[in-house]
Amino acid sequence: MTDKEIELAQEMLILIDTIKNNTDSLSADNRIPNLQLEIILSKIEELHQKTIGLKYLNQHADEVSSSIYSSQQEVDEQISAAKTQEMIGQQTAAQKEVVINMDPIIEQPQIIKQKDIKIEKIKNDLSAIGASAEDIGEKLQLQPLADIKSAIGINDKFLFINELFSGSSGEFEATVGLLNQLSSMEEAQQSLEKYGWERENETAQSFIKLVSRRYL
Numbered sequence: 001m002t003d004k005e006i007e008l009a010q011e012m013l014i015l016i017d018t019i020k021n022n023t024d025s026l027s028a029d030n031r032i033p034n035l036q037l038e039i040i041l042s043k044i045e046e047l048h049q050k051t052i053g054l055k056y057l058n059q060h061a062d063e064v065s066s067s068i069y070s071s072q073q074e075v076d077e078q079i080s081a082a083k084t085q086e087m088i089g090q091q092t093a094a095q096k097e098v099v100i101n102m103d104p105i106i107e108q109p110q111i112i113k114q115k116d117i118k119i120e121k122i123k124n125d126l127s128a129i130g131a132s133a134e135d136i137g138e139k140l141q142l143q144p145l146a147d148i149k150s151a152i153g154i155n156d157k158f159l160f161i162n163e164l165f166s167g168s169s170g171e172f173e174a175t176v177g178l179l180n181q182l183s184s185m186e187e188a189q190q191s192l193e194k195y196g197w198e199r200e201n202e203t204a205q206s207f208i209k210l211v212s213r214r215y216l
Helices: 001-025 033-061 061-100 110-128 133-139 156-163 168-182 183-196 201-215
Strands: none
Touching: 001 033, 033 156, 156 168, 156 201, 168 183, 183 201
8 A cells, every 4th residue: 555545544544433433422312413413424524535535546556656756756846946046035135135234133122022012911811711821831832813713623613512602502603703803812801701611621721722812
């Protein structure tokens, strides 16, 4: 098997385990939540697509190998050309800097000062709604989010709805929509206080970290 076939096979095994874990709890006596059915269906569809891909690789192994080799050559050529262009750009920029004789470091102290103020405010906001010092340290290294909902996977969504929003997907959607519209972590803090989440609640902390990235 090629590396790609091995990778696909491993991903299929993970999907099969995920499907099994979600179906083990199903019972004919209980109503199955729609969200859980959506999770199972999405994993089955993903497994189906990967199975088709593996079948194709098995049937066209020689063609795929040839194509990969050809594509790799093209990629290498593009990388080489990009590096050459980058070097030319760096030389040009260096020449302009000498001619203009500007010092780009002049504005850095002010930029750093503003960033420190913003980071300190985020620390205070997170502490107010129960984030631990470790969580704050981790959060400061995360990237900003333009949309909270887009960063929440389907498994996390299921977890948040059940543990933080009393199983109400409508409440979850409304809250995330509101948080996307707010302009600061302070406003987000005020809107989340009504839920009364425990400080030690790991699921709440995970959700709060996602929310805080919206306001970086």
